[in-house]
Amino acid sequence: MASQAPKKRTSAATNLIAGGGAGMMEALVCHPLDTIKVRMQLSRRARAPGAKKRGFVATGAEIVKRESPLGLYKGLGAVLTGIIPKMAIRFTSYEWYKQLLSDAEGNVTGSGTFFAGLAAGVTEAVAVVTPMEVVKIRLQAQHHSMSDPLDVPKYRNAAHAAYTVVKEEGFGALYRGVSLTALRQGTNQAVNFTAYSYLKTTLQNYQSDKLGAEGAASNLPGWQTSIIGLISGAMGPLSNAPIDTIKTRLQKTPAEPGQTAIQRITAIGADMFKQEGPKAFYKGITPRIMRVAPGQAVTFTVYEYLKGVIEKGREMKEANQYEE
Numbered sequence: 001m002a003s004q005a006p007k008k009r010t011s012a013a014t015n016l017i018a019g020g021g022a023g024m025m026e027a028l029v030c031h032p033l034d035t036i037k038v039r040m041q042l043s044r045r046a047r048a049p050g051a052k053k054r055g056f057v058a059t060g061a062e063i064v065k066r067e068s069p070l071g072l073y074k075g076l077g078a079v080l081t082g083i084i085p086k087m088a089i090r091f092t093s094y095e096w097y098k099q100l101l102s103d104a105e106g107n108v109t110g111s112g113t114f115f116a117g118l119a120a121g122v123t124e125a126v127a128v129v130t131p132m133e134v135v136k137i138r139l140q141a142q143h144h145s146m147s148d149p150l151d152v153p154k155y156r157n158a159a160h161a162a163y164t165v166v167k168e169e170g171f172g173a174l175y176r177g178v179s180l181t182a183l184r185q186g187t188n189q190a191v192n193f194t195a196y197s198y199l200k201t202t203l204q205n206y207q208s209d210k211l212g213a214e215g216a217a218s219n220l221p222g223w224q225t226s227i228i229g230l231i232s233g234a235m236g237p238l239s240n241a242p243i244d245t246i247k248t249r250l251q252k253t254p255a256e257p258g259q260t261a262i263q264r265i266t267a268i269g270a271d272m273f274k275q276e277g278p279k280a281f282y283k284g285i286t287p288r289i290m291r292v293a294p295g296q297a298v299t300f301t302v303y304e305y306l307k308g309v310i311e312k313g314r315e316m317k318e319a320n321q322y323e324e
Contacts, residue, residue, distance in 0.1 A: 010307060012092050018306035019087030026298045027079045032072035033291035034079075036060045038140045040284035041248040056287040067145045075136035078158035082132035089127050091303065094120035094193060114194045121189030125182040131174035133181060134251045135161045141252050169254050179261065180247035187243075188236035192296060195232035203228065225304050226297040233296025237288045242281035244288065246272070 036059050043054065054062070063071045097119045101112035108116070138161050144153040155161035165173050203220055220228075237244070249268050256264070272280040 010091075010095055010311075012088075014307055014310045015091040015095065016084070016088040017310060018303045019091040020084035021306050022299045022302035023083035023087035024080065025302050026295045027076065027083050029298055030291050030295040031076050031079060032060070033287045035063065035072050035074055035140050037284035037287040037291055038137055038248055039063065040287065041245045042141055042252055043283065056284075056290070059287075067143065071145070074142065075139035075158070078132050078135040078139060078161070081158055082128045086124050086128040086132070087299070087303075089124045090120050090189065093123045094189070110194060110198065113197050114190045117193030118186045118190035120193070121185035121187070122182045124189075125185035126178060129185055130176075130178045130181045131162070133247075134165065134174050134176055137248060137251050138165065173254070176255065176261075177247045177250040180243055180250065180265065184240050184243045184247060187240045188292075191235045191239055192232050195235050196228055196296075196300060199228035199231060200225075219304060219308050222301050222305060225301045229297035229300035230293050232300075233293040234289050237285060237292050241285045241288065242269075245281050245283055248284075 033056075036056050039059050040054075040056060043059075060072065067074075094116055097116035098108050098112065099106075101116055102108045135158050138155050139158065142153045142155060144151045155164060162174065200220060203224055207220075219225075246265060246268050249272075250261075250264060259267075269281075
């Protein structure tokens, strides 16, 4: 039997275009849910008996009422500014790490996929996500109406927020919570890529039994990609919600003089447990799942579609050049 040719690796240019387009679409569709999640995580409402608990619907309605519907898109500029390099780094580094962990035929084990996703998540967290989220959270935490020109916030936009944070707190403030962000992103992408790859392979193999070899070789229909992206996307938030909640509070406020990052993380966690109870670590979990799961469905669907279009166009161009 002839040896199988190594699997063709997706180019960095393809990852840049397909990943950037997918990330941009995901941000536009899902950002309001992220704003609601951040507000819920930052909430310190009393948990005394009889106190009314504010859910994600009530939180969103209050933002719209007090700050206009545009309030749900606070921090979007910071997200859009970083989304293209973030997604480019995520998919490019994931493919690169997978290649390092693959065998001669380009096949990767489940554990290899997990560690490639983990490394890709840490890479994107250090390179892009941490400073982007510090700026985004500062903007989202502001309770001002975007429809009232006289209601001037401290941070006017993403660029001004980044400038102000650096000016007042130093450049290192943009990397506040980098260890927690790296841990969150790493676990997110490890679980996300592992689940997505497993579900995708399972579906392709199932369709191979029904449709023959062509069924396994072809791309999945968009609706199937959306479903498995939705499922895989929901798994990350469930595995690391406490990390994300502590990270949000850490990045929202300036550091205390002489206090290390570990001391701040420990103090925030202890204070949350003492003042608000164990449930505080899961504040915003519903909108986070509602934000991340559909976001991953959009990301993988758009990414797979754009990648297919780009690679098909490249193959046609190469075929035409060969014929000439």
